[in-house]
Amino acid sequence: MNSYLDFEKPIAEIEGKLQELRHLSDDSGVNMLDEVSRLEGKVDRLLKQTYSRLTPWQKTLVARHQLRPHCSDYISRLITDFLPLAGDRAFGEDRAVIGGLGRFQGHTVMVIGQEKGSDTEGRVAHNFGMANPEGYRKASRLLRLAERFQVPVLTLIDTPGAYPGIGAEERGQSEAIARCIEACLDVRVPVVALIIGEGGSGGAIALGVANRVLMMEHAIYSVISPEGCASILWRDAALAETAAEALRLTAEDLHALGVIDGIVPEPVGGAHRDAASTIDRAGSALEEAFADLRGLDGAALRGQRREKYLELGAVAEG
Amino acid sequence: MSWLERFARPKVSGLFRKPDIPHDLWEKCEKCEQMIFHRELESNLRVCPRCDHHMRLGADQRLALLFDGEEYQTIELPAVDEDPLRFRDRKRYSDRLREARSNTGHDDAIVVAHGKIGGAPAVVAAFDFGFLGGSMGTAVGESLLAAARLAILQEAPLIVIPSSGGARMQEGVLSLMQMARTTIAVDELKEAGVPYIVLLTNPTTGGVTASFAMLGDIAIAEPGAVIGFAGPRVIEETIRERLPEGFQRAEYLRDHGMVDMVVHRRKLRETLSLLLSLLRDKKPAAEIISLHGDAPSKSDVKDEPASAGAE
Ligand SMILES: [Zn+2]
Numbered sequence: 001m002n003s004y005l006d007f008e009k010p011i012a013e014i015e016g017k018l019q020e021l022r023h024l025s026d027d028s029g030v031n032m033l034d035e036v037s038r039l040e041g042k043v044d045r046l047l048k049q050t051y052s053r054l055t056p057w058q059k060t061l062v063a064r065h066q067l068r069p070h071c072s073d074y075i076s077r078l079i080t081d082f083l084p085l086a087g088d089r090a091f092g093e094d095r096a097v098i099g100g101l102g103r104f105q106g107h108t109v110m111v112i113g114q115e116k117g118s119d120t121e122g123r124v125a126h127n128f129g130m131a132n133p134e135g136y137r138k139a140s141r142l143l144r145l146a147e148r149f150q151v152p153v154l155t156l157i158d159t160p161g162a163y164p165g166i167g168a169e170e171r172g173q174s175e176a177i178a179r180c181i182e183a184c185l186d187v188r189v190p191v192v193a194l195i196i197g198e199g200g201s202g203g204a205i206a207l208g209v210a211n212r213v214l215m216m217e218h219a220i221y222s223v224i225s226p227e228g229c230a231s232i233l234w235r236d237a238a239l240a241e242t243a244a245e246a247l248r249l250t251a252e253d254l255h256a257l258g259v260i261d262g263i264v265p266e267p268v269g270g271a272h273r274d275a276a277s278t279i280d281r282a283g284s285a286l287e288e289a290f291a292d293l294r295g296l297d298g299a300a301l302r303g304q305r306r307e308k309y310l311e312l313g314a315v316a317e318g
Numbered sequence: 319m320s321w322l323e324r325f326a327r328p329k330v331s332g333l334f335r336k337p338d339i340p341h342d343l344w345e346k347c348e349k350c351e352q353m354i355f356h357r358e359l360e361s362n363l364r365v366c367p368r369c370d371h372h373m374r375l376g377a378d379q380r381l382a383l384l385f386d387g388e389e390y391q392t393i394e395l396p397a398v399d400e401d402p403l404r405f406r407d408r409k410r411y412s413d414r415l416r417e418a419r420s421n422t423g424h425d426d427a428i429v430v431a432h433g434k435i436g437g438a439p440a441v442v443a444a445f446d447f448g449f450l451g452g453s454m455g456t457a458v459g460e461s462l463l464a465a466a467r468l469a470i471l472q473e474a475p476l477i478v479i480p481s482s483g484g485a486r487m488q489e490g491v492l493s494l495m496q497m498a499r500t501t502i503a504v505d506e507l508k509e510a511g512v513p514y515i516v517l518l519t520n521p522t523t524g525g526v527t528a529s530f531a532m533l534g535d536i537a538i539a540e541p542g543a544v545i546g547f548a549g550p551r552v553i554e555e556t557i558r559e560r561l562p563e564g565f566q567r568a569e570y571l572r573d574h575g576m577v578d579m580v581v582h583r584r585k586l587r588e589t590l591s592l593l594l595s596l597l598r599d600k601k602p603a604a605e606i607i608s609l610h611g612d613a614p615s616k617s618d619v620k621d622e623p624a625s626a627g628a629e
Binding site: 162163164165166168169170171172173174175177178179181182184185186201202205206209221222223224229232233234235243246247248249254257259306309310312 | 487
């Protein structure tokens with residue numbers, strides 16, 4: 001049932017033993033409670049230990065974990081009365097981007113997120129979370145729609161990147177992303193972004209320019225995938241682990257750099273071990289972020305957003 | 319010191335110098351492989367006289383090509399944290415920067431200049447591909463903001479000439495953030511009513527294309543320039559198909575509605591001068607001809623608002 005990552009092998013072994021023990025005690029009636037609880041404690045300690053010092057590469061693997069809660073999981077647990085809205089009004093409907101109106105803690109919100117899909121069929125339908133231009137144009141449209149009705153926007157980011165395809169290029173992938181960034185910057189309503197898994201490059205920042213940018217503890221956000229970076233700068237894709245270190249793509253690093261505003265802690269062992277409590281924690285953090293922005297008028301929200309990005313990278317005058 | 323004083327100070331070394339003549343007097347065209355005499359190539363603006371291939375220009379050559387009398391002044395690039403991640407791959411990023419500076423004579427992958435085009439002031443920000451592949455990091459983002467503000471201050475149009483492989487990986491996610499920051503630069507221009515023109519040259523790809531480069535009021539491309547988001551190799555590996563002929567080239571983009579025009583280098587200055595004058599001198603240059611047949615006399619035109627008011 002669980003699918004283990006390479007570095008989780010010691011945990012997998014003990015959990016395997018635990019499974020066996022439970023079966024054994026069921027079948028034989030022999031009470032092995034002591035041994036079971038000893039092993040349970042051991043798993044717990046190991047998980048805590050491992051997950052408190054994940055390397056950037058390990059975080060990359062966790063961020064991409066197939067059992068990690070995806071955009072639609074967040075929507076179904078956090079948003080009530082969700083009403084999906086489709087299409088870019090120009091070419092098509094891109095299911096890599098889910099968007100729609102709903103209620104977050106009673107307030108109407110516009111939710112726009114990238115969905116990777118959680119089984120083979122879903123992954124194909126959602127194109128593994130890699131949007132075509134239509135996805136970004138739909139997002140731009142929904143941002144403008146939210147502005148028109150003064151509805152706050154929540155974006156959920158989880159994508160390996162924008163889709164690299166012939167049609168995507170022909171229909172203006174780069175223009176679609178640029179316009180989406182422009183729309184995120186421009187709208188006179190609160191925008192809160194949450195990076196839930198993989199924040200892959202231009203495809204991620206297209207939805208990632210916000211008044212508050214939050215990031216799940218084990219999510220990553222990077223200008224290029226560690227593999228891509230390794231193959232270009234080190235000329236060896238096998239050095240992805242080294243590249244992941246150098247890129248500073250963890251939530252902790254990005255917070256220190258001022259690129260994100262907050263980190264949402266994940267349960268012990270990562271989001272994929274407890275989706276419900278992960279999403280609940282995200283919910284509280286989002287509630288706080290929206291509450292902070294309440295009371296600011298449209299111009300102030302827009303100005304604050306711009307100022308925040310203008311300040312990034314500016315050097316203190318001496 | 320305000321940003322204005324900081325960047326509006328001209329750089330003494332920024333005044334244009336003719337590039338040194340290279341030692342080898344013949345150059346090979348990368349497209350048709352013909353050997354071309356150096357002087358012939360230069361007088362032809364580095365366009366192959368045999369096959370019309372547009373060879374790459376450095377930032378200095380770009381600026382000399384566009385400004386009247388090859389005269390312009392560059393501005394000092396704003397100060398930034400040069401190596402925020404203390405990045406090191408096979409080489410230190412700080413060493414790569416040092417090398418690029420000594421090879422190009424520029425502080426970073428962009429040069430911002432102001433002067434006159436077609437007799438009227440203009441600001442130009444030209445990328446230098448020779449500087450780490452024209453990649454966009456914090457310095458480039460900050461320079462584009464400075465260029466936009468200079469254009470607004472001078473009420474002069476901004477022409478940006480990307481030649482870039484995209485974001486600068488050595489600055490990690492901070493280079494990604496320049497996509498947002500350069501978009502703000504574009505929005506500031508738009509709010510000020512200042513024309514923003516992009517001249518897409520070979521190559522314009524990645525994060526540069528997916529931000530300011532595709533947001534021009536007018537988009538012009540040089541013939542044959544590769545312009546796109548994803549690199550051709552990445553696309554081929556993803557879709558496992560051969561790419562169509564001319565894919566991601568300037569002409570292909572024009573045919574797909576992504577740029578306004580593809581302009582030969584020889585016609586660039588003329589085209590830009592005309593465009594800028596059309597955007598500037600909006601009064602009719604000649605008498606208006608009525609759409610309703612007879613040309614109106616001047617008194618007719620004058621009377622119209624008055625009679626409308628009387629009704
Ligand atoms: Zn040639």
